Amino acid sequence: MSNLTTIILTHNEELNIEECIKSVMRISQRIVVIDSFSNDKTVEIARKMGAEVFQNKWINYAKQFKYGLERACIETKWVFRLDADERLTKESSIELERLCNENEDTDVNGIIVRFEVNFLGRKLRHGGIYPFKKLLVFKYGYGDIEDRNMDEHIVLTEGRTVELENDSLHYDYKDLNFWIDKHNKYSSREVQDYLESLSEKNDGPKLDKSAKIKRIIKFKIYYKLPIGLRALLYFVYRYFIKLGFLDGKEGLIFAVLQAFWYRFLVDSKIFEYNKLLKR
Structure with a gap:
C-alpha cells in the first residue's frame, strides 16, 4: 500500500464505480468519492466498497476536485485524481505503488498515468488516441488544478514528473x-x-x-x-x-x-x- 489518497468524482456512475474502486483498493490508504447527487446506486455501491462519500453540487471538474481536496482533509503524501470510467490494471497499480513509495523523499512530485481508451468495446490504438496521458498523481501541497471549465490539468508548483510505463484503462460502459x-x-x-x-x-x-x-x-x-x-x-x-x-x-x-x-x-x-x- 502507498501513502496515497484516491479521489473519484462521480455522477450516476453505478455501471463503473465498483470496478474503478476495486482497481485502487490495494494501493490506497483512503478512497474518497465526491458525488454530485447521483440518483442511481453510485453512492450506495461506493460506500459498500468502503469509500468515503461526500456530496457537492456540480459546477465543473476543476471546482469539484478542489472541493474534494478541501473536504477530504488530506493527510497522505500523495493524491490520485481518478474518474469513475478509469481504472488501473494489475500492472499499472503495482508500478504506481512502487513509484509512490520510491519517491516519497525525492523531487518527483507528480506521476503521469497513461490510458488505453476503449470505445464501443474496441481498444483505440490509432488516431492519436493512444496512449492518452494525464498528470493525475501528485504530492499534496505541490500540485493544483487549473480553474477552467474544460480541459483542466493538474499542475505542479515545483518538482518534476515521471511517467508510468504500464497502461491503465479508460472504459466507459455507457452508450x-x-x-x-x-x-x-x-x-x-x-x-x-x-x-x-x-x-x-x-x-x-x-x-x-x-x-x-x-x-x-x-x-x-x-x-x-x-x-x-x-x-x-x-x-x-x-x-x-x-x-x-x-x-x-x-x-x-x-x-x-x-x-x-x-x-x-x-x-x-x-x-x-x-x-x-x-x-
Whole structure:
C-alpha cells in the first residue's frame, strides 16, 4: 500500500464505480468519492466498497476536485485524481505503488498515468488516441488544478514528473446517448474557455510540456482557422494522418463524432454567441 489518497468524482456512475474502486483498493490508504447527487446506486455501491462519500453540487471538474481536496482533509503524501470510467490494471497499480513509495523523499512530485481508451468495446490504438496521458498523481501541497471549465490539468508548483510505463484503462460502459449528452455539455463549457482565452495573456506556464503544446496548438492555431474548415482538418488529421481508419468502424465513428459532431458543435456555439448572444 502507498501513502496515497484516491479521489473519484462521480455522477450516476453505478455501471463503473465498483470496478474503478476495486482497481485502487490495494494501493490506497483512503478512497474518497465526491458525488454530485447521483440518483442511481453510485453512492450506495461506493460506500459498500468502503469509500468515503461526500456530496457537492456540480459546477465543473476543476471546482469539484478542489472541493474534494478541501473536504477530504488530506493527510497522505500523495493524491490520485481518478474518474469513475478509469481504472488501473494489475500492472499499472503495482508500478504506481512502487513509484509512490520510491519517491516519497525525492523531487518527483507528480506521476503521469497513461490510458488505453476503449470505445464501443474496441481498444483505440490509432488516431492519436493512444496512449492518452494525464498528470493525475501528485504530492499534496505541490500540485493544483487549473480553474477552467474544460480541459483542466493538474499542475505542479515545483518538482518534476515521471511517467508510468504500464497502461491503465479508460472504459466507459455507457452508450452513445450518454456520450452525446455528455459532450453536448462539454461543448458549452469549451465555449466558455474559448471566450475567456481571448483575454488571457499567459496560457498555462506551469503545464507539463505535452499539455502546454496542445494548449498552444488549440488556442493559437486551431481556433484561428475558419469555422467548418478546422473541424474538417481535425478529422483528416485524426482519421488519415494519425491512421484512425485502422481502428475499423469504431475508429470511424469516434473520429466523425469527435470532429464533425463535437468540434463542429463547439464552433456552432461560438458562432451562435457572436451572432446572437453577444448583442
